[in-house]
Amino acid sequence: MRPGRQTFRLAALLLLLLLIFLLDVATGSARIPFKDVCRVLLSMRIDNSTWQYIMVNIRIPKAITAVLAGCGLSVSGLQMQTLFRNPLAGPDVLGITAGASLGVAAVMLAGGSIVTMYTIKELGIAGSWLVIAAACLGAACILMLVVAIAGRIKDNVVMLIVGVMIGTITLSLISIWQYFSSSDLVKDYLLWTFGSLGGVSGSQLLVFTLAVFAGLLISFFSSKMLDALLLGENYARSMGLSARRARIIIICSTSLLAGSITAFCGPIGFIGIAVPHLARSLFNTSSHRILIPGCCLIGTLLMLLCDMIAQWPGSQNVLPINIITALIGAPVVIGVILRRNYRRVYS
Amino acid sequence: MNNQTLLLRARALRVGYSSTVVAGPLDVDLFEGRLICLLGPNGSGKSTLLRTLAGLQPPLGGKLEIDGATAARLSPPELARKISLVLTDPVRNSNLTAKALVSLGRYPYSGWLGTLGEADLTVIEWAMKAAGVSSFQQRKLITLSDGESQKVMLARALAQDTPLMMLDEPTAHLDLPSRIQLMQLLHQLVRRTRKGILVSTHELDLALQVADEIWLLRDKGGFDRGAPEDLVLTGVFGEAFYKEGIRFDTSSGTFHIDQEQGPRVRLIARGAPAAAAAFWTKRALGRYGFTVVEGKETTEETVHSITVTPGAGGEIRAEAGEIAGAGSMCWTWEYPGVSRSFPNIAGLLDAMGQNFPAAMPK
Incomplete structure (x- = not known):
């Protein structure tokens, strides 16, 4: 595809994204007139202080969280698919989010009765960093384990199964921990595992934004490396890439993204594995310079859509975000496996 | 031959994995403008030797100099400007076009985001033309036949613009005309570009036809080198590939099935x-x-x-x-x-x- 058309599609997606963002903050259980929504977004005061509060403290932070989570998960998925040269890789399927969960569980459950997710959030910046650090560490540990194992496995589907097993083992460890924890803590933890884009606000949002931006920045700067890794490690090395350094950088960026998002939004599935495929088919390229921004846009769009579906306009209930992403993402994964040229290309 | 540049020099080189020496100690020189075929039975260490010379794995001992510098002292980007490779690793990306793949050959020269300049584009165009793949620039890799995709891999290595080029069994999986075509292409490239090209291969008869020099690895670490014809006449060639019931006929240059002496x-x-x-x-x-x-x-x-x-x-x-x-x-x-x-x-x-x-x- 010519660069001109790629730029056009990126611009079109960006426009669509702005529209969806607007729609997302305009809809919810409380009816707020569209005019007032726009006024708040343009940081003008409105008369109704309840609406003002809902907009500033709930809807806008939630939409920003959706944007960050969408970007981060998709890009981490793209990086993993390139690093493992496996179209079925993603932060959730290879157990990376499970690793992050282990980190979060360690903070939540080991903290005892005083430290719950609620109190951590109350702790402000220090607590946010603590959860993020624990989640990223958990994610990085599992990712390094998966990298070590992936070197010995050539078959992509087998690698997927191994990843799922690693995730299961990690979740079992958490279950053992839960078994010996008080019911309040367990309930708190379980609610977190459903996934939620709400509840990240104020100083946490700042920390969250910083972490995701750092991850995205590292990833964008490593797009040349990722391009070379498309040919496999030996070719990449023959072209002057230091394989060890590349692997460390990609692991850092992926753990930072998947870890911080899991810490704040819970283990959100399927976005990471599905979006890179959508980006590849939409932009018809393998160049990461295009694919990374493309993944950001599509991931964000999908996340905002999922969020809107989760809080279906007029409904008083908000469905857990994980249910919606699975309903949308799982068919994409099945599609990838069933694709006609799958056997020829990947096995 | 003395006015030719020495591109690669190995002395008492031993290759292998961790403590197992697969081949060596061996001494080799590779001059510019020479096509060298690395032959040997399966398991004699062809790939290991090639990977070691290419810097993908460290030698177990001995000296290895590339373009006058000790190989171990060269940084990965420096090495990438001296040696380009065509490996047996499958490149399985479905979205990569032939041209995008060849463009990756400019990796050692491009900026931090991989942006290509005018000069890079000229080299890419030349490389695709030299390898005979100009006509399928925009085709996806998965739509190419084995022979075509191997030529695209060759074009990528050419785009890397290095004095040395090494190919690991590039003719495996190809049909007979494609094999001959590829070897012929290498033969011409050596003459035209003055590169030093090392090819490991199982194509004994093709190697005898196109190689300027043959490096012959034998089982149990033996090594011989020389002009193809010399190796045949001294019997070294037949001996290296001797198997029960098979005989190399020096008069015809082909392998024969041994028969009992009949009428x-x-x-x-x-x-x-x-x-x-x-x-x-x-x-x-x-x-x-x-x-x-x-x-x-x-x-x-x-x-x-x-x-x-x-x-x-x-x-x-x-x-x-x-x-x-x-x-x-x-x-x-x-x-x-x-x-x-x-x-x-x-x-x-x-x-x-x-x-x-x-x-x-x-």
């Missing part, structure tokens, strides 16, 4: 036009276990003789009521008291089979 037959070709027919007759007789003695001069006594005569085929063919035949040749089989003529080899073999039931298949 002796004298083969005579009448004039130059019959030479080709005689050659194939010898092969046919050899297949059925006859021991062929060539020429009239030999003093060896044989009871049976076969004479290939050009031009007489038409008559006999008409006589035998046959149309199908091998050109206008005539095969005459003689032994005391009998002389029979045949229009083709099949007829000859048929008749001989009746007299030598032991030699012929039932």
Whole structure:
């Protein structure tokens, strides 16, 4: 595809994204007139202080969280698919989010009765960093384990199964921990595992934004490396890439993204594995310079859509975000496996 | 050869994995403008040697110099500007176009985001033209045949613009015309670009045709190098590939299945036009276990003789009521008291089979 058309599609997606963002903050259980929504977004005061509060403290932070989570998960998925040269890789399927969960569980459950997710959030910046650090560490540990194992496995589907097993083992460890924890803590933890884009606000949002931006920045700067890794490690090395350094950088960026998002939004599935495929088919390229921004846009769009579906306009209930992403993402994964040229290309 | 640049120099080089030495110690030099074929039976360490020379794995001992510098001191980007590779690793990305893949060859020269300049684009275009893949720039890798995608990989290595190029079994999985084409392409590239090219391959006969020099790895770490013809004449070549029941025939440069010594037959070709027919007759007789003695001069006594005569085929063919035949040749089989003529080899073999039931298949 010519660069001109790629730029056009990126611009079109960006426009669509702005529209969806607007729609997302305009809809919810409380009816707020569209005019007032726009006024708040343009940081003008409105008369109704309840609406003002809902907009500033709930809807806008939630939409920003959706944007960050969408970007981060998709890009981490793209990086993993390139690093493992496996179209079925993603932060959730290879157990990376499970690793992050282990980190979060360690903070939540080991903290005892005083430290719950609620109190951590109350702790402000220090607590946010603590959860993020624990989640990223958990994610990085599992990712390094998966990298070590992936070197010995050539078959992509087998690698997927191994990843799922690693995730299961990690979740079992958490279950053992839960078994010996008080019911309040367990309930708190379980609610977190459903996934939620709400509840990240104020100083946490700042920390969250910083972490995701750092991850995205590292990833964008490593797009040349990722391009070379498309040919496999030996070719990449023959072209002057230091394989060890590349692997460390990609692991850092992926753990930072998947870890911080899991810490704040819970283990959100399927976005990471599905979006890179959508980006590849939409932009018809393998160049990461295009694919990374493309993944950001599509991931964000999908996340905002999922969020809107989760809080279906007029409904008083908000469905857990994980249910919606699975309903949308799982068919994409099945599609990838069933694709006609799958056997020829990947096995 | 002394005015040529020495691109690679190894002394007492030992290659292998951790504590297992697969090959060596060996001394090799690689000059510019030379095509070198690395041959050896399976498991003799061809790939290990090639990977070591290419810097993908460290040597277990000895000295390795690339373009005058100690290989271990070269940083990955420096090495990437000296050696380009075509490996056996499959490149399985579905979205990569041929041109995008070739462009990756400019990796060592491009900016931090991989942006390509005017000069890079010129090199890419040249590389695709030289490898004969200009016509499928925008085609996806998955739509290419094995032969085509191997040429694209070659174009990528060319785009890397290095004095040295190494290819690990580039002709594996290719059909026969593609194999010949690829080796021919390498042969021309060496002449045109003055690169030093090292190819590991199983194509013994092709290697004998195109290589300027052959490096021969043998089982148990033996190593020989030299002009292909020298290696054949000194018997080193046949010895390296010796297997039970297989013999390298130095007179024809091909491998033969060893047969038990069967009935002796004298083969005579009448004039130059019959030479080709005689050659194939010898092969046919050899297949059925006859021991062929060539020429009239030999003093060896044989009871049976076969004479290939050009031009007489038409008559006999008409006589035998046959149309199908091998050109206008005539095969005459003689032994005391009998002389029979045949229009083709099949007829000859048929008749001989009746007299030598032991030699012929039932």
